Ligand SMILES: *[C@@H]1O[C@H](CO)[C@@H](O)[C@H](O)[C@H]1NC(C)=O
Ligand SMILES: *[C@@H]1O[C@H](CO)[C@@H](O)[C@H](O)[C@H]1NC(C)=O
Ligand SMILES: *[C@@H]1O[C@H](CO)[C@@H](O)[C@H](O)[C@H]1NC(C)=O
Ligand SMILES: *[C@@H]1O[C@H](CO)[C@@H](O)[C@H](O)[C@H]1NC(C)=O
C-alpha cells in the first residue's frame with residue numbers, strides 16, 4: 001500500500017535537496033568505540049531522551065577519519081526522534097544492543113519519520129537490538145478527525161540516499177506506519193532482519209523500496225499488517241531470498257502507474273521464500289488508466305505458500321477505493337516475468353490470477369512447476385488469465401489459464 005509514500009517521498013526529496021548535509025567538524029583521527037551511556041550520558045531508564053546523546057555520538061563518529069562504532073548497550077531507552085546525517089569521513093557502524101522505544105503518542109511527531117539515516121556511505125547497523133515504534137494506539141486511528149497526524153504517521157526506520165550498507169540482526173516492532181522505507185539507496189543489504197506487528201495493524205508495510213539499485217533482503221522474518229516487502233518505481237536489481245512472511249499481504253511490486261514520471265522497475269528476484277496466512281503471495285499490481293510505466297525481468301522462484309488467499313497474482317486492474325477509471329486499461333508494460341516452483345495451499349479457489357492490460361498485454365510470462373491446492377466446499381484451485389499467453393512447463397495444478405476471467409476490477413487493497 002505504497003500510495004501515501006509517493007507523496008511523502010517526493011516532499012522529502014525536495015526538503016533534502018534544499019538542506020545541505022551536516023558535516024562533522026574537528027575530531028582528527030578519533031574512531032574506535034563510542035558508548036552512548038559511558039561517554040554521552042544516555043540513560044536506559046525508558047524516560048530520558050536518547051536523542052541528544054545519540055546525535056552527539058554520531059557527530060563525533062561521523063567526523064572521525066578512521067572507522068568508528070557507536071554502541072547503544074543493553075537496556076531500554078526512550079528516543080523522541082533522530083535523523084543521522086552523512087556524509088561521514090570514514091566507515092561508521094551503529095551497534096544497537098538495547099531496545100529503543102518511540103513516543104507512544106502519534107501526535108508527538110511533526111514529520112512522518114522516527115529514526116532516519118541520510119546520505120551515508122559505508123554504514124552498518126547491527127547488534128541484535130529492537131526499535132519499538134509503540135504503534136498500538138495509532139492502529140486504532142483515534143482522533144484522526146481532529147488532527148492531521150494520521151496522514152503522516154512516523155515510519156520507524158528511513159534509509160535515504162545511502163550507499164554500501166549492511167543492516168544485520170535488527171528488529172523493528174509495532175511501527176505506526178511502514179516499518180522501513182528505502183529511498184535512493186545503492187547496495188544495501190538487510191540480513192537476519194525481523195519485523196513484527198499485528199496482522200490487523202493498518203499500512204504497516206515491512207520494507208518499502210523505491211528508486212534504489214541493489215537492495216538485498218536475506219534470511220529475514222516479517223510479520224505485519226500490510227505488504228511484507230513492497231517495491232515501488234525506480235527499483236533495480238533487487239534480491240529477496242529466504243524471507244518468511246505472514247501475517248501480512250505478501251511480497252508486492254507496485255502499485256505502479258498512478259503517478260507521473262514513474263521510473264522502470266527492472267530486475268527483481270524473489271527466491272526461497274515462505275508465506276503463511278497472507279492475503280497475497282507474490283504480486284504485481286498497476287492502476288487502470290493513469291500513467292505509463294514499465295516493469296520487467298521479475299522472477300519468483302521456490303516459493304512455499306500455506307493458506308494464502310491469492311498466491312500468484314498480476315493485477316493490472318488494481319483499483320482500491322474506486323480511485324481509478326474502471327473502464328480504462330493500465331499503461332504499465334509488464335514483460336519477462338517468471339513464476340517457477342511455487343507450491344502449497346491457497347485459502348481461496350482463485351490461486352492464480354494473471355490479469356494484464358488489454359492495450360499493453362503482458363509479454364514473456366512463464367509458469368513452471370506450479371502446485372497449489374485448495375480444499376473447501378468452494379472447489380479446487382483455478383487459474384485465470386487475461387491479455388497474456390504464458391509459456392507453460394512442468395507440473396501445473398491448477399491447469400494454467402483454464403478458468404473464466406472475472407468481470408470486475410479487484411477492490412481489495
Ligand atoms: C556493497 O556493500 C557492502 C557493505 O554492506 C560492501 O562490503 C561491498 O563491497 C559493496 N559492494 C560493492 C560492489 O561496492
Ligand atoms: C533459504 O532460506 C532459508 C531461510 O528461510 C535460509 O536459511 C537458506 O539458507 C536459504 N537457502 C538458500 C539456498 O539460499
Ligand atoms: C495461521 O492462521 C491460523 C488460524 O488463525 C493459526 O492457527 C496459525 O497459527 C497461523 N499460522 C502461522 C504460521 O501464523
Ligand atoms: C486461513 O486463513 C484464513 C484467513 O485468510 C483464516 O481465517 C483461517 O483460519 C486460516 N486457516 C488455517 C488452517 O490456518
Ligand SMILES: *[C@@H]1O[C@H](CO)[C@@H](O)[C@H](O)[C@H]1NC(C)=O
Nearest residue numbers: 266294295296297335336364
Ligand atoms: C526480456 O528478456 C530478453 C531475453 O532475455 C531480453 O533480450 C530483453 O531485453 C528483456 N526485455 C526487457 C524489457 O528487459
